[in-house]
Amino acid sequence: MPPRRSRSASPPRGALVWFRRDLRDHDHAALARALDEGGPVYAAFVFDREILDALRSPADRRVEFIHGSVAALDARLRARGGGLIVAHERARDAIPRLARELRVAAVHANRDYEPSARDRDAAVEASLAEAGIAFRSHKDQVIFERDEIVTRAGTPFSVFTPYRNAWLAKLAPAHVTPHDANDSAPLAPPPAALDTGLPSLDALGFRATGLPALGVRSGMDGARALFADFSRRIDGYHLARDFPARKGPSYLSVHLRFGTIAIRELVALAHARSLLPDGAGAATWLSELVWREFYASILASFPHVLRGAFRREYDRVRWDDDPRGFRAWCEGRTGYPLVDAGMRQLRETGWMHNRARMVVASFLTKDLLVDWRRGERFFLQRLVDGDPASNDGGWQWAASTGTDAQPYFRVFNPVAQGLRFDPDGTYVRRHVPELARLAGAAAHEPWKSPALARDYPAPIVDHAERREEALARYREVRSGRARPT
Secondary structure (H helix, E strand, O other), X not given: OOOOOOOOOXXXXXXXXXXXXXXOOOOOHHHHHHHHHOOOEEEEEEOOHHHHOOOOOOOOHHHHHHHHHHHHHHHHHHHXXXXXXXXXXXXXXXHHHHHHHHOOOEEEEEOOOOHHHHHHHHHHHHHHHHOOOEEEEXXXXXXXXXXXXXXXXXXXXXXXXXXXXXXHHHOOHHHHOOXXXXXXXXOOOOOHHHOOOOOOHHHHOOOOOOOHHHOOOOHHHHHHHHHHHHHOOHHHHHHHOOOOOOOOOOOOHHHHHOOOOOHHHHXXXXXXXXXXXXXXXXXXHHHHHXXXXXXXXXXXXXHHHHOOOOOHHHHHOOOXXXXXXXXXXXXXXXXXXXXXXXXXXXXXXXXXXXHHHHHHHHHHHHHOOOOHHHHHHHHHHHXXXXXXXXXHHHHHHHHOOOOOOOOOXXXXXXXXXHHHHOOOOXXXXXXXXXXXXXXXXXXXXXXXXXXXXXXXXXXXXXXXXXXXXXXXXXXXXXXXXXXXX
């Protein structure tokens, strides 16, 4: 039973909106629902020590992006008469404490589907219930949750194409209608005792990484500028997206990751444009947005993928312990230019082109025969747009341990990929200055011109030989001869 309250105490009223991966004040499900209920609506963000204290480097681009986006959100809310209550502690402790101090009737939050987030939210809900406070979660970061797109048997899809077909068939205007978090609706300002302001990066234990100098603009305004730019380029997306030297992607992945723009707005544009005669680019981009939801559904339905292979038999693949090879891969010194360009782009910017992501992942798992989980962790620690579901899905796709029906024979040739998708070597020379003297496609085969690439390493493995070894190890698994690792 909830604890009895003093007759003289005023009853709880209003709500606290807990912002997390949804750092915007428009088209926001939790904020809209709280405002609809009436009463004072407070807002809070927690720099969760449970997450931040586990990060290895104080120069974490994700934290800098979040910090800038939280500052922008706070400014927007204050312009509406409200403002963020900001805490730096464990969220599972901070949110129940704030809800009690504010004497609200409910806490509203948008659902997060990652296993650790679900555990945290369950703990918060239980703590709030003890105080007689409701916890109300809302669908916001996806169009369809895992139980909304299922097979005819009612089970989760485990292959992308039928999932996409079902997703597209179900999509209706209501699914992309914005949640009206009306700018004119009143917000409650933080009480003076709780209005401690935004802590600096230094106070959080981090330091600036130079995101603005890299062209990464955080917050809602940053998302809006990128979306406007991509809206003018979307019709050519299918033609440009695979070429890392070209301006083909939307570059919105980090804004989707931290919710500085709503998925509904992106899907609405992509779907509407895909129906036009020249809609091939928009249709391709819409498919990429569906991939994002597919991987989110896979993680929600099969949480074991964060620890091992989706297809559990592939946990028996024999991986090599190759410290030298892994270090060369991390540093972008494998001797394969496209691989090295991708890895150096990641180190320099916190982002990597999707085509390069596929190539470097294939190289680590199929050429170096290093466990995909080591690469997955390396990416997640360094990508500013690092999303556990999409990152895991991409790595398992490259490692042939994931949701594909017959994937094991997919082994990217890093030279052929470079010649095809960076034919004039622009991307390679941009990130591997040792190859600047090699003109055109010669940048992808520097061993043919050793005098012009003296400071660049020779290939650390023979691709053809390693490809055959990789195929042999996967055949062991498929034949049942491989022993559990």
